[in-house]
Amino acid sequence: MHKELSYNLHNILNFKIVTSSRLKILNDLNFMFSYFESEKNNSDVILNIGKFTPSDEHSTLVDHKYHIKDNYFYCKDKEGKAKWEVEIFGFEDGPTHINFHSVIYGIEQLLIPDYLAQNIILRPLLELKLFEKGYVTLHGLGIEKNGKACVFAARGGAHKTRIAMDLLRKGGYSLLGDDRLICSQDYLFSYPLFYNLVKFKAEHMNDEHISSLPNKIKMIAHLNSKAFNAKNSSLFTNKARFEKIFLMARKENFVELSYSDVDLDSLAKAIVNSNKMEFISSGISQSLGFVPFYRYMLAYSYVFPDSKIATYWDNLEIKIKEVLRGKIACGITLPDAYSPALFIDLFNLVNGA
Amino acid sequence: MKEIYVNIHDLIKFKVTDGSSWLSQAITGDLLEEYCNYLSSDSINESDLDFIISITSRLEKKQDCHVLDDEYYLNNGYFFTKDSYKIAKWKIELLRLHNQYFITLHPNLIARLFITGFFIDFLIQFSLTRKGYSIIHSSGLTKNNSSYLFSGRSGSGKTSLSLGLMSCDSSYKFLGDDFQILVNGKSFPYITPLNLFSYNISDYLLARLNRDEKIKMRFKSAIYKLTGGYAKFFTKLNPATSFHNMIGSCSDISKLFIIHPTNDCLSNGIKINKIQKQAAVKYITYNQMMDSRYFPKYLIQYGFMFPNDELSRYWELHMQNLNNNLTNNVEFYLINLPSRLIRSKLALNKIKGIIENA
Numbered sequence: 174m175h176k177e178l179s180y181n182l183h184n185i186l187n188f189k190i191v192t193s194s195r196l197k198i199l200n201d202l203n204f205m206f207s208y209f210e211s212e213k214n215n216s217d218v219i220l221n222i223g224k225f226t227p228s229d230e231h232s233t234l235v236d237h238k239y240h241i242k243d244n245y246f247y248c249k250d251k252e253g254k255a256k257w258e259v260e261i262f263g264f265e266d267g268p269t270h271i272n273f274h275s276v277i278y279g280i281e282q283l284l285i286p287d288y289l290a291q292n293i294i295l296r297p298l299l300e301l302k303l304f305e306k307g308y309v310t311l312h313g314l315g316i317e318k319n320g321k322a323c324v325f326a327a328r329g330g331a332h333k334t335r336i337a338m339d340l341l342r343k344g345g346y347s348l349l350g351d352d353r354l355i356c357s358q359d360y361l362f363s364y365p366l367f368y369n370l371v372k373f374k375a376e377h378m379n380d381e382h383i384s385s386l387p388n389k390i391k392m393i394a395h396l397n398s399k400a401f402n403a404k405n406s407s408l409f410t411n412k413a414r415f416e417k418i419f420l421m422a423r424k425e426n427f428v429e430l431s432y433s434d435v436d437l438d439s440l441a442k443a444i445v446n447s448n449k450m451e452f453i454s455s456g457i458s459q460s461l462g463f464v465p466f467y468r469y470m471l472a473y474s475y476v477f478p479d480s481k482i483a484t485y486w487d488n489l490e491i492k493i494k495e496v497l498r499g500k501i502a503c504g505i506t507l508p509d510a511y512s513p514a515l516f517i518d519l520f521n522l523v524n525g526a
Numbered sequence: 527m528k529e530i531y532v533n534i535h536d537l538i539k540f541k542v543t544d545g546s547s548w549l550s551q552a553i554t555g556d557l558l559e560e561y562c563n564y565l566s567s568d569s570i571n572e573s574d575l576d577f578i579i580s581i582t583s584r585l586e587k588k589q590d591c592h593v594l595d596d597e598y599y600l601n602n603g604y605f606f607t608k609d610s611y612k613i614a615k616w617k618i619e620l621l622r623l624h625n626q627y628f629i630t631l632h633p634n635l636i637a638r639l640f641i642t643g644f645f646i647d648f649l650i651q652f653s654l655t656r657k658g659y660s661i662i663h664s665s666g667l668t669k670n671n672s673s674y675l676f677s678g679r680s681g682s683g684k685t686s687l688s689l690g691l692m693s694c695d696s697s698y699k700f701l702g703d704d705f706q707i708l709v710n711g712k713s714f715p716y717i718t719p720l721n722l723f724s725y726n727i728s729d730y731l732l733a734r735l736n737r738d739e740k741i742k743m744r745f746k747s748a749i750y751k752l753t754g755g756y757a758k759f760f761t762k763l764n765p766a767t768s769f770h771n772m773i774g775s776c777s778d779i780s781k782l783f784i785i786h787p788t789n790d791c792l793s794n795g796i797k798i799n800k801i802q803k804q805a806a807v808k809y810i811t812y813n814q815m816m817d818s819r820y821f822p823k824y825l826i827q828y829g830f831m832f833p834n835d836e837l838s839r840y841w842e843l844h845m846q847n848l849n850n851n852l853t854n855n856v857e858f859y860l861i862n863l864p865s866r867l868i869r870s871k872l873a874l875n876k877i878k879g880i881i882e883n884a
Contacts, residue, residue: 234787234865236816237681328830330596422592422831425599442833449826450595471816475679476786478808506592 178204181211183355183362183411186302188218188295194286199393201369202457203285205292208368208409217302218269220295222287225272227260239472246473252463254278259294264473265481267302271295281461289461296366297452297466301485308355308362309492312447313421315349315361316340316523322349322361322413323523326444327421332511334374339516340523341375347410348375358496361415367457369395372408417501417523420444427508430518435504441493445486530558531566531575535714535776537707538653539570542646544581546638554638557581560646563717563766576653577627579646585617585632598827602835605828609820612756614640620824622837627653647705648821651814655844656836660708660851663813664782666701666715667691668774673713674881675706677810678785683868685720687785690874691881692772693730699774700765711853714776721760734768781857781881784809787865796876797862806858807848815841 178190190204201207229247232240240247247260257275273290276282281289300310313326314333327333333352340346348363351371355362365371373395420435420443435443452467474483505522508515528544528551542558544551572578587606591599599606603622610616614637619630629649633641654661664677665684676684685703692698700717707714722731722743735743739761746759766773784806815822822840829838836843859880867873 230789232789233862234789236679237787240789328594328598328827330593422594424590424592426590439833442838443830446826446829446833446838450823450830453823453826454595468816468819471812475809475812475816478805478812483808483812509593 177213179211179213179216180206180209181214182209182299182303182364185306185308185355185362186218186299187211187214187216188220188299189214189216190220190222190287190291190295192222192287194222199284201367203287205288205296205366208363208365217267218271218295218298220271220273220290222273222290224274225258225260227258227272229260233476235472235475239469241473241476243477246469248469248472250465252465253460255289255461257289257293259290261294261298265301265477267305269298269302271298277461279460281458285458288458292456292461293464293466296455297464300448301482303355304485304489304492305481307492308357309489309496310364310448311354311356311444312352312451313354314351315354315363316344316346317349317361317410317413318344318346320413321416323417323419324354324356324361324415325419325421326447328447328450331421331423332507333421335511336516336519338375340520341408343516344520344523346523348408349410349413356415356496359415361413363409363411365409368409370457375408415496415500417503418497419522420502420504421507422505423507423509425509427506429508430515430522431506432522433504433506435502437494437497437502440497440502441490444493445490448489449486529569530561531568531570532558532561532564533566533570534561534564534650534716535707537659537709537714538576538650538657539566539574540577540579540649540653541570541572541575542579542581546581546583550635550638553635557638557641558646559762559764560642560718562719562764573626575626576657577629577649579629579631579649581631581633581638581641583632585619585630587619592831594827594830598824600828600831602832605824607824607827610637611640611644611820612636618645618824644818644820648818651818651844652821652840654707655840655847658847658850660844660847661705661716662708662810662848663704663817664706664810665703666706666713666774667698668701668713668715668777669695669698671777672780673701673706673774673777674780675701675713675782676785677782677813678787679813679816682785682787683863683873684785686869687874687877689730690869691878694874694878696772700769700772701774701777703765708779708848708851710851711779711855712776713779715774717764717766717773719762719764722763731763735763739763779852779856781859782806782852783859783861783877785861785863787868788862790862790864795862795864796867796873798876798880799860801858801860803849803852803854803856803858805860807845807852809860810848811841811845814844 175191175193180188227247229240232242238248244264244266246264249258255277260272263269275289313324314337315324337351349361350364353364355364373392452464454462455464456462470482530542533539587599591601606619608617615634616637617632621628651661664675665688666673666675667688676687678684701715702717703720704718705716707716743761749757825837
């Protein structure tokens, strides 16, 4: 039996996942875009998970591995305990059709069989598609109050989750995205992945040590209870006016919050680098944390150096500068340890004090 | 403590010190065989070195760093991280002091085998680029002070092509198999040992191997097949000693070929098209970007904190230099070569035709 899941990203982009996996237990981890599930629609992107036969004749071969022709990509690949095969029609120009088949030599094969396809192919590809439609994906935390939004652009390990939870619980803010956001010239749109995981953290966890075993068990129990439904929650705001952006990093042996000026040019470059990293490694699972998509783009660029794929990063930088021009921007350095005092400083900062 | 100095045509100079235990040195063999043709017999003044690599068995990161993704530690002109590839694991630290780079590596036994490919080769490229030179992934030949470069990914047949041309016309001299250094319209030879494997050995080379070397090679191929491609060991052959009278010298770049293999089975179509310099520069740059995986990743992560630093602007500089060092008299060709014709006489003759058609 095939299962078909349709998604609608803020009426900007529609996509569909077709899979034959039957497992139900960890649906919320297996399908990361659950927040955007919708009625059937005309999909810009279709991801087909399962065995397939590639149509890779007349391709240019890069490294004996990547089979590339105009608007087409195919390869067999492996990393760590995963092996997969992927074919993309409409790689740089839509509509896009992805065939993906993977085997993971581990418990993930049973629990989250469709995760890899989404994390290493669909997620980065959606970023390219969003860009084509004039939207930029940011990696960071987005919060909203009174229709105005502010972004903390950061790499991992910069207290993003704790800041988010505190602003949510004590600051009267609502979340736009805990890790990713979509932005246009004037607006920020929510882009929560693993929605129920975030919701669980927000509603049930006082400390953020989600990785401890009792908490993991608690979490899985919650994710499987029927009452825990994505549709009836006000945790996330979908859209808000884009006002401020903070470029944030943590520093060791640092005592208090400090600010620095950041020019538009450096800000845009930093964000592009952060987005590149998300195409190299990212994910909820350590052992499946790799993302080969950056390499796939390089391989395609080596064959088509003037393609949209090859010029993506340069064009992204230009677009980000365009989007951020006139926004309030500042660099912030956070101390190693998160504290109530730090939260007060941050709260004052986002409130414009 | 083992210490070597490398000097490549007086363009760059570096030092490698290996402080690992004698046991790991003995097991993994000579890691620096790659640079055997450019070893400097005298020590070089520290301040003249572009970079210094220390391989140690103890490496602690510096204090007070910015921490990204809980695993990258950065400061202006500094980074530290831990990384791995299959069962190879390493810690790496890079430090810039007075315009010199100091790299410290703490590899496990397996990672020692990748030190040249993953780190030193990239540092050579990086240092050349900083000084305005270019280095490209290609094999090269020279004849009458004109050089012909074949740029491609590994397995695109660039080695076979060079060796094939040399075996049918001995006036072609060898400029190197993997990399050429370009300086203002000239290409310098860069002779590194050839990585021989059962699939890329040509008759030209086979004739130059002795019996022991042939047996070793078969043994290594067997291991490759038995482990399903996991363990890949090459046999090294140094052209500078095996065919020393065939090595060319610095000459003017005349023609540069970009080779793209295809899986076209239907036609005999070897397509050769003249392309613009601008396009060639891009092909070469993307080739280079695919070459190394780890250092470029560190540079991207570093570029989040220090986007305008020379480390973060490396690829931009790389393209700029190529534009300058490939002067306007150079001709560029893109070859679409069906993979089954990679080592064919047909391909060889077609390319020979273009080279000789001045």
